[in-house]
Amino acid sequence: MGIAELGHTGLHVEDLDVMRDFYARVLGLTVTDEAPELGASFLSSRPDVEHHEIVLAKGRTAPRDVKLINQISWRVDDLPSLQSLYRAILDYGSPIRMVITHGNAIGVYFSDPEGNPNEIYWQTGIDVPQPFGKPIDLTLTPEEVVAENERLIAADGPAH
Numbered sequence: 001m002g003i004a005e006l007g008h009t010g011l012h013v014e015d016l017d018v019m020r021d022f023y024a025r026v027l028g029l030t031v032t033d034e035a036p037e038l039g040a041s042f043l044s045s046r047p048d049v050e051h052h053e054i055v056l057a058k059g060r061t062a063p064r065d066v067k068l069i070n071q072i073s074w075r076v077d078d079l080p081s082l083q084s085l086y087r088a089i090l091d092y093g094s095p096i097r098m099v100i101t102h103g104n105a106i107g108v109y110f111s112d113p114e115g116n117p118n119e120i121y122w123q124t125g126i127d128v129p130q131p132f133g134k135p136i137d138l139t140l141t142p143e144e145v146v147a148e149n150e151r152l153i154a155a156d157g158p159a160h
Contacts, residue, residue, distance in 0.1 A: 008052050015114070
């Protein structure tokens with residue numbers, strides 16, 4: 001008995017159209033359903049497996065400077081996907097909080113149009129004690145990023 005996995009989360013939003021566009025067009029999620037009468041959109045990164053992983057629903061009442069969530073994290077399957085999404089987020093103009101390696105994952109921390117913190121990350125497959133965080137340049141080639149990640153891990157000491 002126990003939880004198998006997180007199925008989905010929901011966000012109250014001010015502007016459903018802008019937020020749906022960001023999560024669909026910039027992050028590449030699929031809109032799987034709409035509920036106009038409820039003011040909600042359902043989106044998934046893998047609609048063949050999970051109907052929705054995030055629900056965007058009208059009704060946000062908190063000011064944007066109020067911290068409601070720590071972050072929403074999205075995993076990608078490979079480094080080129082991370083780099084492509086990083087460029088899309090930059091092109092959109094979303095604020096980037098940081099681009100770092102945790103050794104075991106490389107992540108881009110950014111805000112959606114209403115200021116909700118998000119992360120996209122790629123798991124490197126390397127066991128690195130946490131916390132570990134060093135800035136890394138995702139404009140390098142994938143091979144250079146992997147080499148830089150390994151150099152940063154080695155400079156900080158051995159993994160367990």
